[in-house]
Amino acid sequence: MLLELQDICFERDNKKILNNINLTIDLEKFIAITGPNGSGKSTLVKIIMGIEKPDSGKIIFNGKDITNLSINERANLGISFAFQQPVKFKGITVYDLLKMSAKKKITKKEACEVLSRVGLCAKEYVDREVNGSLSGGELKRIEIATVVLRGAKLTIFDEPEAGIDLWSFNNLIEVFENMRELIKGTTLIISHQERILNIADEVILLKAGKIANRGSSKDILEQELINKKCCKIRKCNS
Amino acid sequence: MSDKINQIDKDLLNEVSNLDNITSGAYNIRKNGQGIERKVTDNVNIVTKTDKPGIDIYVKENTKFEFIHIPVIITESGLTDLVYNDFYIGKNANVIIIAGCGIHNDHHKDSQHDGIHRFYLEEGAKVKYIEKHYGEGTGDGKRILNPVTEVHLKAGSSMEMESAQIKGVDSTIRETKGVLEENTNFVVTEKIMTHGEQFAKTIFDVELNGENSSTHVTSRSVATNNSKQYFISKIYGNAKSFSHSECDAIIKDNAKVVATPEVTANHVDANLIHEAAIGKIAGEQIIKLMTLGYSEEEAEQEIINGFLK
Numbered sequence: 001m002l003l004e005l006q007d008i009c010f011e012r013d014n015k016k017i018l019n020n021i022n023l024t025i026d027l028e029k030f031i032a033i034t035g036p037n038g039s040g041k042s043t044l045v046k047i048i049m050g051i052e053k054p055d056s057g058k059i060i061f062n063g064k065d066i067t068n069l070s071i072n073e074r075a076n077l078g079i080s081f082a083f084q085q086p087v088k089f090k091g092i093t094v095y096d097l098l099k100m101s102a103k104k105k106i107t108k109k110e111a112c113e114v115l116s117r118v119g120l121c122a123k124e125y126v127d128r129e130v131n132g133s134l135s136g137g138e139l140k141r142i143e144i145a146t147v148v149l150r151g152a153k154l155t156i157f158d159e160p161e162a163g164i165d166l167w168s169f170n171n172l173i174e175v176f177e178n179m180r181e182l183i184k185g186t187t188l189i190i191s192h193q194e195r196i197l198n199i200a201d202e203v204i205l206l207k208a209g210k211i212a213n214r215g216s217s218k219d220i221l222e223q224e225l226i227n228k229k230c231c232k233i234r235k236c237n238s
Numbered sequence: 239m240s241d242k243i244n245q246i247d248k249d250l251l252n253e254v255s256n257l258d259n260i261t262s263g264a265y266n267i268r269k270n271g272q273g274i275e276r277k278v279t280d281n282v283n284i285v286t287k288t289d290k291p292g293i294d295i296y297v298k299e300n301t302k303f304e305f306i307h308i309p310v311i312i313t314e315s316g317l318t319d320l321v322y323n324d325f326y327i328g329k330n331a332n333v334i335i336i337a338g339c340g341i342h343n344d345h346h347k348d349s350q351h352d353g354i355h356r357f358y359l360e361e362g363a364k365v366k367y368i369e370k371h372y373g374e375g376t377g378d379g380k381r382i383l384n385p386v387t388e389v390h391l392k393a394g395s396s397m398e399m400e401s402a403q404i405k406g407v408d409s410t411i412r413e414t415k416g417v418l419e420e421n422t423n424f425v426v427t428e429k430i431m432t433h434g435e436q437f438a439k440t441i442f443d444v445e446l447n448g449e450n451s452s453t454h455v456t457s458r459s460v461a462t463n464n465s466k467q468y469f470i471s472k473i474y475g476n477a478k479s480f481s482h483s484e485c486d487a488i489i490k491d492n493a494k495v496v497a498t499p500e501v502t503a504n505h506v507d508a509n510l511i512h513e514a515a516i517g518k519i520a521g522e523q524i525i526k527l528m529t530l531g532y533s534e535e536e537a538e539q540e541i542i543n544g545f546l547k
């Protein structure tokens with residue numbers, strides 16, 4: 001087992017954002033987390049990375065209790081995180097950021113290779129600053145490149161598809177499909193995209209801060225469809 | 239290089255401009271108020287002023303891509319060095335001028351260098367001017383630098399000025415003045431970092447007198463501890479012209495940064511923009527670098543290094 005969450009609770013403004021989450025994730029798996037807006041998906045992965053601290057509960061990573069470790073300690077143990085909204089930096093170039101991300105020294109050529117892999121024409125980007133002059137989609141791909149380079153035991157993506165156009169989306173799917181061979185780690189990916197859910201080993205459905213379901217994407221999607229129909233019928237009857 | 243130059247001098251020179259590069263073109267090295275080394279070339283002549291301390295630098299017209307180094311070093315505590323350097327750049331000449339001042343002060347008395355640099359660019363001339371300021375030493379004597387730069391641009395000429403003061407200067411008042419004729423462009427980028435009780439004041443004063451003159455003034459600074467920075471930009475649009483001035487500052491601890499824009503449009507087609515952004519390092523930037531394995535302190539340092547790069 002790679003990761004275990006025990007009784008994780010997170011409450012803000014009298015709202016139970018995460019309500020007693022218990023979860024285990026195995027080595028070398030591709031797991032998708034899905035669920036409605038505001039259901040607590042981002043909060044859950046931030047708690048795994050250490051960006052948010054749970055009010056109660058325990059996080060075990062690779063056999064070690066990491067609940068009280070800082071973000072960078074977790075990063076150095078092998079957790080990596082791609083933000084839903086990538087961070088911008090004035091003065092820091094794409095190459096600088098990729099150099100900071102890689103654990104070993106990388107050449108500009110290697111940096112370009114990673115950029116190409118996430119669908120960016122590398123030459124045009126490698127020397128640009130990671131600032132507001134880049135478009136949302138470009139920033140998003142650079143963000144993905146930073147975590148691909150880390151090659152961590154556990155790589156978390158928070159809605160990697162957001163802001164990426166339909167045409168490039170196919171290439172991106174390939175990036176995720178290759179992730180497994182590429183970095184031989186576990187991928188935890190928040191997504192609303194059926195195509196991403198379909199390539200996952202397992203899908204976790206989060207609703208109102210609770211794990212509502214867990215299984216193959218086919219089962220989860222089917223059950224959701226049935227639930228929706230039931231709801232409609234119920235509404236009509238009442 | 240002569241034996242007038244010892245190891246401290248060499249280190250200081252290397253801080254303000256690379257020593258090997260200095261000797262590759264025309265140069266004039268000034269130490270403790272006196273010129274100690276000089277080289278002129280076919281296109282660049284350097285003449286000592288007779289009425290006041292300083293030099294006149296003449297660049298022949300049509301000179302292509304020559305380097306001129308004029309570093310100043312001060313190692314004597316208690317010295318106030320005032321120098322006037324005038325640059326006359328001929329028509330269509332294209333040169334890179336590297337100036338800089340390094341102060342090493344191990345003692346109690348203040349050391350001060352006030353460099354007044356005036357540039358006269360003829361039609362079509364192009365200058366890149368790089369200026370670096372640096373202070374070091376263990377004494378409590380202050381290291382003070384007050385540079386004045388005055389730039390006169392004739393039609394079709396342009397100047398790009400980069401200045402940096404990253405370490406060890408206790409007090410600085412930096413004045414940069416530009417007078418622009420038609421079809422000229424003046425770009426200024428300055429980088430300042432202050433620590434401790436340091437004080438830095440920057441005043442830009444640019445007159446856009448000619449049609450299609452333009453200026454872009456950027457200040458990026460980091461203020462830490464109890465240091466104070468003032469950024470004043472006065473820009474006058476007296477013709478159809480364009481200006482963009484921006485002050486971008488990171489503030490830490492109890493530091494203080496004040497940005498005062500003063501843009502005056504005296505012409506209906508003057509387009510003058512000012513932006514100022516002052517704030518602490520964004521928490522999300524630190525978090526992102528922490529997810530890459532950097533500690534909070536390391537992350538801050540990386541962000542500042544990038545910002546001032």
Ligand SMILES: Nc1ncnc2c1ncn2[C@@H]1O[C@H](COP(=O)(O)OP(=O)(O)OP(=O)(O)O)[C@@H](O)[C@H]1O
Pocket residue numbers: 012013017035036037038039040041042043044
């Ligand atoms: N620090 C906080 N303080 C108050 N409310 C918070 C805090 N963090 C998250 N929330 C709230 O918790 C809920 C869950 O947020 P979260 O970002 O985890 O949702 P999500 O499932 O990722 O949604 P989306 O699909 O829109 O990205 C939201 O209602 C959000 O406003």
Ligand SMILES: [Mg+2]
Pocket residue numbers: 041042043084158
């Ligand atoms: Mg989210």
